[in-house]
Amino acid sequence: MKKIRCALYDRVSTDMQVRDGLSLDAQRQALTSYATSHGYEIVDYYSDEGITARKKMQNRKELLRLLSDVKADKIDLILVTKLDRWFRNIKDYHNTQAILEQHNCNWKTIFEEYDTSTANGRFAINIMLSVNENECDRDSDRIREVFAYKRRNGEILSGAHVSFGYKVKDKMFVKDETVSHIVEDFFNHFFTFYSKRKTVNYIMEKYGDLSPAETTLMYMFKNPVYYGHAYGKDNFCESYITKEQFQKIKEMGNLKVYAGNNAPYIFSGLIKCPICGHNFAGYQHKTKRPSGKVYISPVYHCKQKQRSKLLCSGGINIYESTVEKFMLANVETKLAELSNLQMEFRLKVQADTGKDPQLEINKLKSERSRLNILFQKGRISEEYYDSQYDVLSEKIKVCESTLDIATGRSIEPILCAFTGNWKEAYLALDKEHKQAFWHDKIESIHINPDTHKLCGFNFLCK
Known part of the structure; x- marks a missing residue:
């Protein structure tokens, strides 16, 4: 008998990986053991790492590669560990299922029992996908509410980038006293000579290893945090320049200053x-x-x-x-x-x-x-x-x-x-x-x- 050509698909989002420890390696090992024990021919492995199933399909690069191989009639069966590793979005699931049916390709979960050949089986899949989709949306709503609360109270968001001249204290951006004098010197020099290039060279020559990289210095000219603006709000944190000064820099743009x-x-x-x-x-x-x-x-x-x-x-x-x-x-x-x-x-x-x-x-x-x-x-x-x-x-x-x-x-x-x-x-x-x-x-x-x-x-x- 002709062996069933099998594709192994695994996916893990960062938060789930931390919470459950269900890593890509663990999924792959379980899928491989299942395929081998059933005598399937493994065509390839497809792994989406750090990608939530609620993301748009174009963001799941390995899933797209898998579907491309399905369209090329290289695959008879797709193995996944659980339904939520496959999809949490009803619309994307049905679009994908239509492609699979056109090319006589089936899918199967090894830790759960789902049957797409009966009306009751398809109904059960839709119910579970709805539950998973709703769970993801509720998590997203909770996260947005937390972020909105933090912004209202002047708190930074977890993992926020800290610009040069600032540090995090009590969940807020405050001036970093160890380098604040460099930032003040930076803007004072610019508003004395009105030359971006001369200001960057001046700071790098004067402070040497203490100076940030050239790209960081150039970005400081267009970073609104230096007039206290962050997360869409003015006066979010301590400022180094006024909003009017920031606008002045912006208006000057990239005009040629030197002849x-x-x-x-x-x-x-x-x-x-x-x-x-x-x-x-x-x-x-x-x-x-x-x-x-x-x-x-x-x-x-x-x-x-x-x-x-x-x-x-x-x-x-x-x-x-x-x-x-x-x-x-x-x-x-x-x-x-x-x-x-x-x-x-x-x-x-x-x-x-x-x-x-x-x-x-x-x-x-x-x-x-x-x-x-x-x-x-x-x-x-x-x-x-x-x-x-x-x-x-x-x-x-x-x-x-x-x-x-x-x-x-x-x-x-x-x-x-x-x-x-x-x-x-x-x-x-x-x-x-x-x-x-x-x-x-x-x-x-x-x-x-x-x-x-x-x-x-x-x-x-x-």
């Missing part, structure tokens, strides 16, 4: 395209004079135009020297306008309400910070926290809208930065420090879409 000979583009990431709204990028423009001498000048244009005309139809180019002259000529006038306008708003609001809006904003923000601390310490419920947070945020928004100047942020630091002989001091700086000077004070520079001339700028008020 030839490592000379930085002073206004890289600040000039906005009037056509598409993207940042202008710098490049080196070469001009050859009749004498044969070649002059190289930094020029800015829209990077989207450079990539594709479909993204931006603008063809605006502007010299760096033109931008610098414009800024130096208009900063003081712009500051005077903003200062007078803000004061007019504050006096008007104070006359109408009896309150100084800027002082009121500061007071409300302090209350909101205190609310965050109470919630993190578990002294107030999530429902109370959400309601009070929304109330305070709305009050802050109303107060800020009355000022109508840089969303209500103070311009005092900007006013102080442009006092005395600031122009003389600025002109004495090298290009790297000129770049840092403007990036620390200017949010964006604008161009008129019709004339293609510089028409204004916004201060980076804090």
Whole structure:
């Protein structure tokens, strides 16, 4: 008689393996003994490790390989230890069963009795699959509830990755005092020179073996945990930078910051395209004079135009020297306008309400910070926290809208930065420090879409 060609399939999920000790080796040994004792010809072994049966079938690579061999008519019988090692998903089971029937392939559990040849047998299989599927779903629901509870209470999830500069204490992320000074130095250096590459090189050279890997340092620029954001919530943990600073890093993106000979583009990431709204990028423009001498000048244009005309139809180019002259000529006038306008708003609001809006904003923000601390310490419920947070945020928004100047942020630091002989001091700086000077004070520079001339700028008020 022709021997029955048999495939041995075993599967174990990580949690089940820990709980029951039913390892792949144990399943394989039992399946092999059963096949040998019944005189079956073992075609191959198929093992899915660390995969739950509720996962989509495309994630069970060995099962897919098994079905491929079934379709090739290489297998007569599939052996599994138990039904829940085979399937816990009714839909996937029936889809698989249809394939098996098309190719005259049967399956059998060696530790349980199931019969697919009778109506009662098929009914029993469906009942057990429903029970197993429901059990998995209930486990998943319980796990999600636990995770949601942990997030509400500011606790980290089990196995969570701990970013450089943090450690786990009392189930929460806190600053790691052994390396926190490196993280602070990292961000301080960046917001002084606004160069990612120079910041990474600086940290690696200064701290040597104490410094994390280059890839870790680069990831720190886009990791929201450093402004206290984790698991979809702000103020989840202690922060190293503000949310505004994180957004500033994000907006700068991967723009080219350095020109030839490592000379930085002073206004890289600040000039906005009037056509598409993207940042202008710098490049080196070469001009050859009749004498044969070649002059190289930094020029800015829209990077989207450079990539594709479909993204931006603008063809605006502007010299760096033109931008610098414009800024130096208009900063003081712009500051005077903003200062007078803000004061007019504050006096008007104070006359109408009896309150100084800027002082009121500061007071409300302090209350909101205190609310965050109470919630993190578990002294107030999530429902109370959400309601009070929304109330305070709305009050802050109303107060800020009355000022109508840089969303209500103070311009005092900007006013102080442009006092005395600031122009003389600025002109004495090298290009790297000129770049840092403007990036620390200017949010964006604008161009008129019709004339293609510089028409204004916004201060980076804090």
